[in-house]
Each structure stands twice: as structure tokens, then as C-alpha cells.
Amino acid sequence: MRESSKYNCIYLIGFMGAGKTFLGNYLAQELQLEFVDTDEIITSRFNCSIKSLFDNEGEEGFRQIEYSVLKDLITKGKRAVVATGGGLPCNDYNLALMKKNGITVFLDWPIETLVNRIKYDSHRPLINAHKMDLLEYVTKELNLRRPFYEKACLVLKNPTTEDILDAIRDRPQFLNR
Ligand code: S3P
Numbered sequence: 001m002r003e004s005s006k007y008n009c010i011y012l013i014g015f016m017g018a019g020k021t022f023l024g025n026y027l028a029q030e031l032q033l034e035f036v037d038t039d040e041i042i043t044s045r046f047n048c049s050i051k052s053l054f055d056n057e058g059e060e061g062f063r064q065i066e067y068s069v070l071k072d073l074i075t076k077g078k079r080a081v082v083a084t085g086g087g088l089p090c091n092d093y094n095l096a097l098m099k100k101n102g103i104t105v106f107l108d109w110p111i112e113t114l115v116n117r118i119k120y121d122s123h124r125p126l127i128n129a130h131k132m133d134l135l136e137y138v139t140k141e142l143n144l145r146r147p148f149y150e151k152a153c154l155v156l157k158n159p160t161t162e163d164i165l166d167a168i169r170d171r172p173q174f175l176n177r
Pocket residue numbers: 014015016017020039050084085086087088123124125126
């Protein structure tokens with residue numbers, strides 16, 4: 001197998017509020033790739049909100065759905081910039097799948113920045129459940145998730161769109177296909 005054939009997708013990973021969707025859209029345009037967002041795939045597949053899915057299926061059920069969406073992308077050989085839900089990379093199995101199939105990029109922001117970006121959000125079930133102790137929740141949850149996020153191929157602190165582009169451009173295996 002050619003080395004380059006591993007790299008089908010650029011996976012943006014990180015906590016809620018890391019800008020995966022915003023930055024991913026931009027990146028996809030610049031690299032002339034398709035953009036997909038795992039949460040969007042899920043909401044359109046089930047024709048309901050992430051909040052309703054959490055209510056109906058529980059977090060465990062939602063995680064299984066996330067896994068099946070990831071598996072589908074990979075099986076179909078999708079070549080895209082992928083914004084992943086914040087919890088999707090936080091198990092060894094999903095992370096290993098993504099790392100095998102593409103470039104994983106951790107968008108690493110300080111806790112205060114993340115909290116400021118998400119504190120008024122009413123669509124994310126995990127935020128709604130922790131409105132009163134948001135800083136404490138994000139601190140604790142990010143500590144649990146960080147070991148997974150930090151296994152990304154690229155770890156970018158406070159990245160601008162240009163930082164991400166530069167880091168990707170240093171990976172010609174991906175771009176030259
Ligand atoms: C989640 C993040 C959300 C969404 C769901 C759960 C998480 O996606 O998948 O609400 O566990 O961090 P974003 O990271 O795009 O907000």
C-alpha cells in the first residue's frame with residue numbers, strides 16, 4: 001500500500017467551542033475538499049437534534065451513532081475535512097480509526113476561551129446539563145479528554161486558519177493525491 005493512500009481525511013478534533021466547524025469550513029474551501037460535520041450527518045440522518053438524540057438514546061446511544069457515522073465515512077472512502085463532535089475521538093477505538101485514515105488535528109484552546117464561546121449555547125446537551133458549574137465541568141471533562149486529543153498527529157495551540165493550513169501543507173502525502 002502506498003504511504004499516501006492512508007490519508008483520506010483531515011479530522012479536526014477538540015472540545016466544544018474549539019471552532020472545528022468554523023475552521024473546518026474554511027480549510028475545506030482553501031484545500032478544495034468537501035467539508036463534513038459528524039453532528040450534521042447525525043442530525044440529518046435521524047432528522048432530529050443532538051439534544052433529542054441524547055434525550056431518547058442517552059449519551060451511550062449517541063456515542064454508538066457517532067461511531068457508525070465515522071465508520072461509514074471511512075468505509076465509503078470519503079475524502080474530506082471532517083469536524084468531529086467533541087467526544088468522538090475520546091476512546092481508543094475511534095481515535096485509532098481516524099489516525100489510520102487521515103490527519104488528526106487537535107485545536108487546543110485555553111479553558112476560559114472555550115467556556116466563553118459555549119456558555120450561552122442552548123443546543124449542546126452537555127452544556128445545558130452543566131450551565132451552573134460550567135467552568136468546573138469543562139475543566140474536569142477536558143482533563144479526562146486531553147490524553148486522547150493530545151494523541152492527534154498535529155496539536156495546534158490557539159490556531160488561526162493560516163496555522164492549520166501551514167501545518168497541513170507540511171504534509172504533502174495528503175495534498176498530492
Ligand atoms: C459533544 C460535542 C458536540 C456534540 C454533542 C456532544 C461532546 O459537538 O457532538 O453535543 O461530547 O463534546 P461539538 O464539539 O461540535 O460541539
